[in-house]
Amino acid sequence: MTTSTDTTTIEIAGAHGDVVIGHGLIAHLDRVLPTLLADGVEKILIVHAPALASISEAVRTQLAERYREVLLAEIPDAEGAKRVEVAAFCWQILGQADFTRSDAVVTIGGGATTDVGGFIAATWLRGVQVVHVPTTVLAMVDAAIGGKTGINTNEGKNLVGSFHAPAGVVVDLDVLADLPRNELLAGLAEVVKAGFIAEPEILDIIETDPDRATDPSTPEFRRMIELAIGVKARVVREDFTEQGLREILNYGHTLGHAIENAERYKWRHGAAVAIGMVFVAELARLSGRLSDEVADRHRRVLELLGLPTGYPAGRWNTLLATMRRDKKARGAMMRFVVLDDLAKPTIMQAPDESLLFAAYQEIAT
Ligand SMILES: NC(=O)c1ccc[n+]([C@@H]2O[C@H](COP(=O)([O-])OP(=O)(O)OC[C@H]3O[C@@H](n4cnc5c(N)ncnc54)[C@H](O)[C@@H]3O)[C@@H](O)[C@H]2O)c1
Ligand SMILES: O=C(O)C(=O)C[C@@H](O)[C@H](O)[C@H](O)COP(=O)(O)O
Numbered sequence: 001m002t003t004s005t006d007t008t009t010i011e012i013a014g015a016h017g018d019v020v021i022g023h024g025l026i027a028h029l030d031r032v033l034p035t036l037l038a039d040g041v042e043k044i045l046i047v048h049a050p051a052l053a054s055i056s057e058a059v060r061t062q063l064a065e066r067y068r069e070v071l072l073a074e075i076p077d078a079e080g081a082k083r084v085e086v087a088a089f090c091w092q093i094l095g096q097a098d099f100t101r102s103d104a105v106v107t108i109g110g111g112a113t114t115d116v117g118g119f120i121a122a123t124w125l126r127g128v129q130v131v132h133v134p135t136t137v138l139a140m141v142d143a144a145i146g147g148k149t150g151i152n153t154n155e156g157k158n159l160v161g162s163f164h165a166p167a168g169v170v171v172d173l174d175v176l177a178d179l180p181r182n183e184l185l186a187g188l189a190e191v192v193k194a195g196f197i198a199e200p201e202i203l204d205i206i207e208t209d210p211d212r213a214t215d216p217s218t219p220e221f222r223r224m225i226e227l228a229i230g231v232k233a234r235v236v237r238e239d240f241t242e243q244g245l246r247e248i249l250n251y252g253h254t255l256g257h258a259i260e261n262a263e264r265y266k267w268r269h270g271a272a273v274a275i276g277m278v279f280v281a282e283l284a285r286l287s288g289r290l291s292d293e294v295a296d297r298h299r300r301v302l303e304l305l306g307l308p309t310g311y312p313a314g315r316w317n318t319l320l321a322t323m324r325r326d327k328k329a330r331g332a333m334m335r336f337v338v339l340d341d342l343a344k345p346t347i348m349q350a351p352d353e354s355l356l357f358a359a360y361q362e363i364a365t
């Protein structure tokens, strides 16, 4: 990690470009982007969410000074973007504009935009360069980093996708000024996840002063963001294609993804993951792995952020059926990321269904 005049650069490894964190970076993207992209780019497609239309138009104007052709593709909001029809719409733009392998995609938006934009870049001509410009907390600390790209299907979350390392990630903290508070708080669920699996300092910061921790203008907030990015960077550096270690980033996601599916993708990802983390904390507690203190801390920290920690009792059978399709499952064997202690994640294989049900009873409303 290097820091210069308020800009922090975190290197990942191999084909994965740097994560650059700072202020005012989008206003100077015409200078930042060429440092991340390989030489020879002539055309750029900016894939953006509707809420980022005016920022994207300003970026298009800037980049048009440097690149031969810069196009905009506005895609639907939130999870509505993570559909194959949206990818097809962008493939058509790329095809009609004759994008070649030396051209590039830039995404501007939250995790839904970076996921589908990354997928479009991964699949166009079997892979072109992509730079992500995440505009939500969640995308800054998690979705834009690490190269997991994908779309949803009716059967589940992110069931189609690929690993495609971005050429770079530009985290401009100024863009959070426009982010609705509920989105900011939902994104912090992934920051809390990083706290429980690897960086307990994050939990201390939230517990000490939740107001400062949730204010993007404070040093505490930036510290938490950098700690969470550091966790993601370290894990991805070691296990880009999720052969083992990377599964820890899925803490809380087995139930979380099932809730998103049950809610027809209308819920915030972070809110669903918050409930999923309390569920696996209860699972670990009931199986005698995790202390009451650490399990209870999940609820306390998430409640300080106003995030949900329970879900209706009657939904268990539906959720269980969806969880069986989780990517960590191996055949009929379900697998969950659990904690043995703070910052000690491990995998629980094939837990008894009665244990899963008992853990669900602990979060049932
Ligand atoms: N690939 C990964 O490793 C990874 C990691 C975590 C999450 N994800 C995925 O990320 C998605 C969730 O991402 P998200 O929480 O960022 O949601 P999102 O992309 O749906 O964005 C949330 C909302 O905020 C709006 N928005 C974004 N930036 C804004 C800004 N600066 N100002 C105002 N409005 C803004 C968006 O248009 C949207 O309505 C999920 O699909 C999840 O599966 C992927
Ligand atoms: O980067 C990872 O690996 C993660 O698991 C990060 C998660 O926060 C993220 O939601 C990811 O998209 C989930 O991946 P999936 O493989 O379970 O779809």
Ligand SMILES: [Zn+2]
Residues within 6 Å of the ligand: 142, 190, 253, 269, 273
């Ligand atoms: Zn996630």
